[in-house]
Structure formats: C-alpha cells, structure tokens
Amino acid sequence: MRDKGKMKKRDKETVMDGETIERTLLRITHEILERNRGVGDLVLIGIRTGGVYLAERIRERIEQLEKVRIPSGIIDIALYRDDFATGLPRPLVGKTEIPFSLKDKRVVLVDDVLYTGRTVRAAMDALIDFGRPQFIQLAVLIDRGHRELPIQADYVGKKVVTAPQDEVNVLFREVDGQDRVIIQEKIS
Amino acid sequence: MVDDPGRVAARQISDKPTRQLAGKDILGIQEMSVSEIELILDTAESFKEVSTREIKKVPTLRGKMVINLFFEASTRTRTSFEIAAKRLSADTINISASSSSVVKGETLIDTAKNLEAMNPDCIVVRHSAAGAPHLLARLMRVPVINAGDGAHEHPTQALLDLFTVREKKGRLAGLKVAIVGDILHSRVARSNIYGFTKMGAEVHLSGPRTMMPAEVERMGVRWHTSLSEVIPQADVIMMLRIQLERQEAGFFPTLREYSRFFGLNLEVLKAAQPAVLIMHPGPMNRGVEISPEVADGPFSVILDQVTNGVAVRMALLYLLVGGEREAERSDP
Numbered sequence: 001m002r003d004k005g006k007m008k009k010r011d012k013e014t015v016m017d018g019e020t021i022e023r024t025l026l027r028i029t030h031e032i033l034e035r036n037r038g039v040g041d042l043v044l045i046g047i048r049t050g051g052v053y054l055a056e057r058i059r060e061r062i063e064q065l066e067k068v069r070i071p072s073g074i075i076d077i078a079l080y081r082d083d084f085a086t087g088l089p090r091p092l093v094g095k096t097e098i099p100f101s102l103k104d105k106r107v108v109l110v111d112d113v114l115y116t117g118r119t120v121r122a123a124m125d126a127l128i129d130f131g132r133p134q135f136i137q138l139a140v141l142i143d144r145g146h147r148e149l150p151i152q153a154d155y156v157g158k159k160v161v162t163a164p165q166d167e168v169n170v171l172f173r174e175v176d177g178q179d180r181v182i183i184q185e186k187i188s
Numbered sequence: 189m190v191d192d193p194g195r196v197a198a199r200q201i202s203d204k205p206t207r208q209l210a211g212k213d214i215l216g217i218q219e220m221s222v223s224e225i226e227l228i229l230d231t232a233e234s235f236k237e238v239s240t241r242e243i244k245k246v247p248t249l250r251g252k253m254v255i256n257l258f259f260e261a262s263t264r265t266r267t268s269f270e271i272a273a274k275r276l277s278a279d280t281i282n283i284s285a286s287s288s289s290v291v292k293g294e295t296l297i298d299t300a301k302n303l304e305a306m307n308p309d310c311i312v313v314r315h316s317a318a319g320a321p322h323l324l325a326r327l328m329r330v331p332v333i334n335a336g337d338g339a340h341e342h343p344t345q346a347l348l349d350l351f352t353v354r355e356k357k358g359r360l361a362g363l364k365v366a367i368v369g370d371i372l373h374s375r376v377a378r379s380n381i382y383g384f385t386k387m388g389a390e391v392h393l394s395g396p397r398t399m400m401p402a403e404v405e406r407m408g409v410r411w412h413t414s415l416s417e418v419i420p421q422a423d424v425i426m427m428l429r430i431q432l433e434r435q436e437a438g439f440f441p442t443l444r445e446y447s448r449f450f451g452l453n454l455e456v457l458k459a460a461q462p463a464v465l466i467m468h469p470g471p472m473n474r475g476v477e478i479s480p481e482v483a484d485g486p487f488s489v490i491l492d493q494v495t496n497g498v499a500v501r502m503a504l505l506y507l508l509v510g511g512e513r514e515a516e517r518s519d520p
Contacts, residue, residue: 079238097237129242
C-alpha cells in the first residue's frame with residue numbers, strides 16, 4: 001500500500017528486503033503451479049497498484065518455468081469501494097484492463113498487502129462482471145491480519161503482526177527504486 | 189486506539205494521490221482550472237473502458253439519484269447524461285419543461301427548491317437563460333451540472349471535445365483548432381474557446397461577420413472572414429450547426445449561400461492537413477455546414493465525440509456526487 005497522505009510517518013521496521021521478496025515470489029509461483037497442476041486456464045489479475053507489479057513478476061516466473069505466457073489483467077477497484085459515504089477524498093480512478101472474458105478461467109488475484117479484506121471483496125465484485133470464473137484464488141505478499149470480512153489468501157508471502165495504527169508499505173523497484181516491505185507508524 | 193474501520197479500510201485501499209474538483213458544480217469552462225480539466229479527462233479515460241464491457245455497469249453511484257432538468261429540448265445531451273448515470277448504477281429522472289410545473293407558472297427557484305426537498309444527489313440542467321444553472325447552484329446544496337445555458341456555455345460538450353482531441357492527437361497544447369459557423373449564438377463555441385485556449389491550443393474562428401461576436405479577440409482567439417484561411421493550418425476543424433431561424437432573422441441570405449462560403453466539403457478539405465480531425469457537436473445539417481462525404485469520411489470523429497460524451501459525463505458524475513466536501517471532512 002502506498003499512502004501519500006499528509007500524515008507524518010516513521011519507518012519502524014523492514015520486514016522484507018529485495019532478495020527475500022524475490023525468493024518469496026518464486027515460492028508463491030511454485031505453489032500456484034503445484035496447487036493448480038500447471039497453467040491450464042490460469043489467469044493472473046493484479047489489483048492496482050501494488051498487485052500489478054507482483055502479478056507481472058509471477059507471470060514472468062511462470063513463463064521461465066513452464067515456457068508459457070499466461071494471460072494477465074489489471075483491476076482497479078476505485079469504482080467498487082464500499083466507503084463512499086465516509087466522505088474521504090476519492091482516489092484517482094485507474095483503468096481496469098481485462099481484455100478477455102474470465103468465463104471458466106482459473107483466476108489468481110494478486111495484491112501486495114491483505115489487511116481488512118475490503119479491497120479483495122471489491123475486486124471480486126468487479127471480476128464477476130467479466131465472466132464467471134471457475135474459481136478465484138488469492139495471492140498476497142503480506143498478510144497483516146485485522147480482517148473485517150471473511151476473506152483469506154490462498155498464497156501468502158509472509159504473515160506480519162501489526163498494530164492498527166501501523167502502515168505496511170511495499171516499495172517496488174519499478175516505481176520506488178527498490179524492493180522492500182516496511183512497517184511505518186504515524187507520528188502526530 | 190483503533191480508528192473507525194471505514195476510514196481504516198479506505199486508507200488501505202487508497203494507495204493513489206487524490207485530486208479533486210474545486211467546487212460542488214460544473215457550471216462553465218471559464219472558471220475551471222487546467223488541473224481540474226486534466227483530472228476530468230484522466231478520469232474519463234478509465235470510464236470509457238466500462239462502456240466496452242459485457243456488463244456495462246459499475247456500482248459506484250448505487251442508490252444515488254440524478255435529475256435531468258431540461259427546460260430546452262434535447263435528445264442527445266439528455267440521453268448521454270442518462271446513460272452515464274445508469275452505467276454508474278444511479279437512478280435518473282427526466283423532467284422536461286413542457287411537461288413540468290413551469291407550464292403552470294412555477295418559477296425556476298421554486299422548481300429547484302421543491303426538487304431539493306426530495307433529496308436528489310445531482311441536478312443536470314439545461315435552460316435558455318444564461319446563468320440559470322448558476323442561480324440553481326447558489327440556491328441548492330446539491331451539485332449542479334450545466335448542460336447548456338442560453339448562448340453562454342455548454343461545459344460538458346467542451347470537455348468531451350477536449351477529450352476527443354487529446355485522445356486522437358495525444359496532446360492539446362500547440363494544436364490549431366478552427367471553429368466555424370454561427371459563433372454568436374453558440375454556447376458550444378464559447379465553452380470550446382475557453383477550453384482549448386486554457387489547455388494551450390490556438391483557436392481560430394471563421395464564419396459570417398454577422399454571426400461573429402463583437403469583441404471576440406478578447407477571448408484570446410483570431411477570427412477570419414473566409415473559411416479557406418483557417419483550413420490549411422488547422423489540426424482540428426469544428427463545424428457548428430447553422431439554424432434556419434437565423435436566415436429568417438437576416439444573418440445570412442440563404443442556406444445555399446451559407447453553405448457555399450462556409451460549408452465543409454471534400455473540395456474545401458483538399459487544403460487541410462493530412463491528419464486533420466473533423467468535429468461537430470450535432471445534430472448536423474447534412475449538406476449545409478457539412479457535406480455527407482466529410483461527415484462520414486475518414487477524418488471525422490463525430491461519432492467518437494458521442495461515445496466520449498458518455499465517458500466524460502460518467503467522470504463528472506463520479507467526481508461530483510459523493511465527492512469530498514469541506515463540511516463533511518473530519519480529521520484523520
């Protein structure tokens with residue numbers, strides 16, 4: 001999660017460095033291939049924005065291992081959020097890019113941090129509009145607990161214990177210049 | 189201390205910077221900033237995709253009510269707003285002047301207050317009097333979108349025109365835009381003049397002198413007496429509809445003569461740039477201001493304008509309805 005809010009934050013702890021992230025993604029890739037017995041009908045959908053980079057890296061690893069480039073798409077959940085009534089600033093609506101039907105596909109949804117579960121709920125609502133998949137599995141780099149909906153990940157990079165006031169930020173070399181997972185706390 | 193779960197969840201979901209519109213309404217391009225216009229165009233890009241899906245609906249404005257209050261006849265604009273609202277899962281109500289209490293003599297203000305008492309979420313208004321939407325916006329707490337007020341402005345048309353050009357050309361700054369026709373009576377022309385000049389394009393006008401406003405240079409544009417002067421350099425040629433009533437009022441002798449001097453046809457187009465865009469806000473008078481061959485030809489983006497109109501209006505409804513308002517914001 002990349003929070004560009006105005007609150008001041010302080011780095012508390014680095015949970016994963018670049019090397020660990022790479023190894024974890026490789027392990028997740030193997031788990032996906034193992035559980036699904038290969039790449040048949042497999043499709044990766046990354047949740048904007050963190051999930052997009054992770055989905056792409058998983059896709060590349062699958063291509064290296066299985067010599068197949070599986071379809072991938074991007075979902076933006078801004079239009080499916082459940083918190084319009086809170087009156088908070090609206091995030092920019094990004095483009096959803098799923099140029100194929102999801103009918104009968106085996107979807108692996110990818111996000112960087114699993115927290116309350118509301119993002120994933122919104123993503124599933126959005127996905128169903130693109131066709132009825134065989135199933136949807138969820139892969140996340142970090143599970144930080146504090147679920148508010150009955151949502152769980154099928155593939156987890158690392159479980160991290162956090163306080164509600166903490167923020168878990170995943171930095172990506174594509175945009176932040178480095179791969180790192182950090183916990184930050186607010187200082188007010 | 190645990191935060192309100194709704195806000196915590198939003199913080200988790202909100203991993204993008206937020207940009208907002210300045211006010212609660214969209215009344216005219218003249219008062220809008222460049223960054224507001226860019227926000228609307230950027231947002232519209234994402235909404236364009238929704239209209240290409242199998243299920244052309246997102247739940248974003250579920251339970252919201254958009255009222256189309258049209259005191260002037262319109263099919264195209266009203267339908268566009270209606271489709272935009274419905275694709276966002278909002279409910280819509282259409283009120284047209286002839287069938288409304290206005291016929292019984294109710295004032296605009298009373299009509300508005302009565303509507304507001306029923307708690308709508310957005311009013312889209314078209315009126316023959318310039319400033320009518322502004323009056324409503326002042327009186328009502330609800331967002332008001334100007335769908336055309338007299339000869340003053342038609343901001344959503346200009347926004348969809350800007351979107352169309354930006355999409356086709358990849359930019360707006362530095363382009364040369366020609367607007368041709370009855371500039372005097374055209375709110376589309378005014379909004380587009382404001383819009384394109386704000387975004388860094390150069391606007392050139394052409395049309396009969398009788399239909400060119402007196403101080404048009406003050407708007408930062410150049411006007412030319414003959415069509416052939418604007419065609420060669422133009423990246424965009426926007427033709428305006430000529431109305432028959434203007435002939436009866438003496439603005440030009442006959443439609444045929446107007447067409448000969450200011451109509452766009454293949455012959456005139458020979459002098460144009462190879463990648464020129466032909467635009468028209470509609471409805472067209474085929475054979476008068478624009479020939480069928482040009483209207484249906486490869487340079488025409490007239491139908492793209494219509495498609496983009498829905499996306500732009502979806503973006504506006506999204507940005508206005510349920511948007512952050514100062515009074516409602518609480519500190520994190």
